[in-house]
Amino acid sequence: MDEGRSRGKYTLEFKQEAVRQVKAGRAASVVAKTLGMPKASLTNWVRAAAKGQLGLTADGKAAPMVTPEQAEIARLRAEVARLRMERDIGKKSRGVLCAGRVARYAWIRSMKRRWPITLMCEVLQVSPSGYFSWAASQGQAGNGRRRSHSDEALLAHMRAIHEQMRGEYGWPRMHKELLARGVRVGKERVRLLMQQHGIRAKGKRKFVVTTDSSHQLPVAPDLVQRRFTPAAPNRVWTGDITYLPTDEGWLYLAAVLDLHSRQVVGWSLQPHMHSTLVKDALLMACFRRKPTAGLIFHSDRGAQYCSRDFQDTLQAWGIRSSMSRKGNCWDNAPTESLWGRLKTACVHGRRFATQDQARQVVMNWIAFYNHSRLHSALGYLSPMQFEQRWLAAQQKSAA
Known part of the structure; x- marks a missing residue:
């Protein structure tokens, strides 16, 4: 693959995230290795960002809008790089994993110039806070008391x-x-x-019902019964629709949530509420996750989810349909909670001039939510971290 094509895969969001990590204090070499990219490219992005030129083309014009497909390619690229590093760490540390905690800490310290410390802690099943506490104690002198932060x-x-x-x-x-x-x-x-010091989380707003269940289409039974903690990925997905106001009119968002990790596995943003909106979100999730037959898809009784087009798509993938009771938002509480977080972060108090602007903000937030935002229901891990740890535990038990 030539250099020009390789560069084309780095979307603006990918560049901004890489630069953000460097500005947050991580070494450029570590960030580049984690994201699977050349350090020289990252250095150039940091310089361009400092000049306010990161989002500009060579002729000084604004960079073109990044499509959902390009954003997904960038996310997968980073995920593949991370998985390769986890594999390499696992190969190098096989003997250490059977040793005690102190031996793992010592190995991490010896390898900290090669791999990110937090990633090594995750693979070796120790907490970063525990490692840093141990490292601080090793570097103490005299009375051995740890200095507290001011x-x-x-x-x-x-x-x-x-x-x-x-x-x-x-x-x-x-x-x-x-x-x-x-x-x-x-x-x-x-x-x-x-x-x-007035550092507080953004407040949520009251839930508003938007589902139109006044139709004569067939309704599926509730197979979930508020059991929102399946034992494995791709066992239960939930879906719902929300809306975002823009100066160009309403923009509708359909999302698919995997209840095991609370990860957004599919989404669609369109200026209408036709059945294709929810169908496209489902197909994105299916193509990405390739679920086996028997998966449950849970939603409300909206006409889009009851439509023949959507139900035929579920049947084609061997997915069972499940629906909440009429007017009961608690039967789909995890997805409603997702909307609350999204609107608090991206919509309330904000005005979107165009639908493209709203689309960009939502896509960025979904990436942030999946990869970075700590989830209380997951033991304060991000959805991606939670699922990766579950997969690692399964591989370890099968070995």
């Missing part, structure tokens, strides 16, 4: 996290994020500092 240092960390996580974290997630980054601090201290 309020000013903690506030700098918290404000950076608040900005990077788009103002979505209250004190419980903030505390977990600090520990994951190696900052040892008590949860009560985090709560008080956030309260004293």
Whole structure:
């Protein structure tokens, strides 16, 4: 593959995320290795971002809109690079994995210039906070007491996290994020500092029912019965529709959520609410995940989900249809919760001039939600982290 084509696969979102990680304090060499890209390219992006030219073409014009397909290619590229690194770490550390925790910490320290510390901690099944605590104790002298962080240092960390996580974290997630980054601090201290300095999560708004179930189409029984914790991926998916106002008219978003990891596995953004909206979101999920027959797809009783076109698509993939009771949002609570987070982060208090602008913001947030946002129902892991750990545990038990 020639260099020009290789460069074309790096979308604007991919470049912005790589630059953000460098600006957040990670070494450019580590970021480049994690994302599976040349360090020289990353250095050029950082320079362009500093000049305000990262989103411009060579002639100084705005870069073209990134399509969902291009964004997905960029996400898969980063995911493949990460999986390769996990494989390499696993090969090098086979003996260490059977050793004690201290031996794992020592191995991580010896390899920290080769691979990201957080990734090695994940593969070796130790917490980053535990490693950094051990490393700090190894570097102590004299009385052996650990120095605590000053309020000013903690506030700098918290404000950076608040900005990077788009103002979505209250004190419980903030505390977990600090520990994951190696900052040892008590949860009560985090709560008080956030309260004293006005660092707070964006508030949610009241739920509004938008489902149109006034139709004569067949309705499926509720196969989920509010059991929202399936034992494995691709056992139960949920779907729903929400809307985003723009100056060009309404933009409708259909999403498919895998309940095992709460990961958004499919989505579609269109200026209408026809059955193709939900069908396209389902097909994206099916093509990406390739589920086996027997998967349950749970939704409300909206006409789009009851339509013959959508039901035929479910049947073609061997998927069983399940639907909530009429007017009961709690029967599809995980997806409604997703909408609450999305609208709090992207819609409330914001005006979109165009549908393309809204589409770009939503796609960026979905990537952030899947890869970075800590989820309380997943033990304060992101959906991607949770699923990767589950897969690693399955591979280990099968070995």
